[in-house]
Every structure is written in C-alpha cells, then in structure tokens.
Amino acid sequence: MTAPAPGYEVLLDRDALRARVGDLAARITGDHPDGVVLVGVLKGALVFLADLARAIRTVDVELDFLAISRYAPDSGRVKILQDLAIDVAGRDVVLVEDLIDTGLTAAYLLRHLEERGPRRVELCALLDRAERRIVPLDVRYVGIEVPGDAFLLGYGLHHAERYRNLPVVLSVERAAVLADPDAFVGAYGRT
Numbered sequence: 001m002t003a004p005a006p007g008y009e010v011l012l013d014r015d016a017l018r019a020r021v022g023d024l025a026a027r028i029t030g031d032h033p034d035g036v037v038l039v040g041v042l043k044g045a046l047v048f049l050a051d052l053a054r055a056i057r058t059v060d061v062e063l064d065f066l067a068i069s070r071y072a073p074d075s076g077r078v079k080i081l082q083d084l085a086i087d088v089a090g091r092d093v094v095l096v097e098d099l100i101d102t103g104l105t106a107a108y109l110l111r112h113l114e115e116r117g118p119r120r121v122e123l124c125a126l127l128d129r130a131e132r133r134i135v136p137l138d139v140r141y142v143g144i145e146v147p148g149d150a151f152l153l154g155y156g157l158h159h160a161e162r163y164r165n166l167p168v169v170l171s172v173e174r175a176a177v178l179a180d181p182d183a184f185v186g187a188y189g190r191t
Contacts, residue, residue: 007176008153008184010191012144012169017155020143021048024124025055027141028094031122035060037093038124041109042067042082044098047156047164048126052096062086066109078105080112089117094141098156099127103135110137127152127169151177153184154191166191 012020028036036056040049042065053061067082093113100106106123113121124141132148146152151174153159154166160181163170168191176183 008170008172008187010168011146011150011152011171012155013191014167017051017168020126021051021055024126024141024143025052025057028052028124029056029059031140032059032092032094035062035092037062037064037086037088037091037118038096039063039084039088039093039113040065040096041098041105043164044156044158045096045126048098049096052124064088066112068105068109078108084113084116087116088113091118093118093121094124095121097123097125099129099146099152100125100137100139101129101132103133103137106137106139107135126155127157146171149174153177154187163187 036059038049038053038061040046053063064084064086065082066080068078069081095109095113097106110121110123122140123137125139126143127146128139128142129146129148150171153163153170153172155169156164158164159177162181166187170187172184
C-alpha cells in the first residue's frame, strides 16, 4: 500500500477490516446458534453489514434495515424513515451500526426494536467512541474503540455522501474535509 498523503491516516486497512469482521462474525455465530436477524442502520452500516453477513457461515442469517433521519435542529431527536419489513418477535436480533458515538441514536433504535418483542436484542458496532458516550449502552460486539475526536471516512462512513465506498477506514483532518468535501479523494488511488 502506498503511504498516505498528509492529512489522513489509515485507521483500518483491508486486512484489519477483514480480521475484525471475521472476529465479530465468529462471536455472533457462537452466541446465536439458532440463527440471527442482523438489522443494519442505513446508510452507514451497509458495507459493514454486508461483509458481516457473508462472514457468518454456519448459522441462518436474515437481514433487514432501519433508516433514520438526521437529528432535528434543537430537538436531539431522530425519526424512523424506514422501518423493519420482517417480524422479529421471538427472534435473536443484532442491531448493526458503523459507528456508535454518544449512544443516543443506538439507544433509541434498541428501544424501537425491543417494542417488537424479540427474544433478545444486542448491539454490534465496527467503531465505538465509548469516551463520548452520553447514554450508557452495552455494546456486545465492538470492532475497535476509536478516539472521540477522530473524523472517520470510508467503509460506509461519509462526509457529504462521499467516501462510503473506500475499502478502508480513514482518520482525516476535520477542518480539511469540512472546508473541501473532496479533500481526500486522492485516497482512492492509495488504499
């Protein structure tokens, strides 16, 4: 891999992502021998969810999605834009997030899922910023812990809908990407 340009670093390269996803898949498989419903939060968790589902090879996996709005100004609230299409009553469910930060959204979505009567609901995040947590959460499956101030792109994470398809996770200079959303497009040729 070519050395990264100034302004960003590769937090998780392809091999590290494959290893973390494999570890998480093995843990989920061991905890859910009768099968599991993976619920991805759109759009950020889509890439991670796809890799995670493919890595779970010995138990039945069903997929569904939730889509949420951005936080409404001055409310601290999101709303469900797309709800589950399948019945999860009596089933094991794992809510799959790309990144958990304050925990507000994840807590809201967990409550939303629990209202549907699953046998159990657990939380899986590729990236966890536990140091910024406002709401206590039990994140059963964590890929890696990340520092609270890291601005992350790639592997589903975006800024202005860019960078979701990078095959790695980058930690970038916040000021640079906010000033120019295309500041790190050169990363595509280097990762």
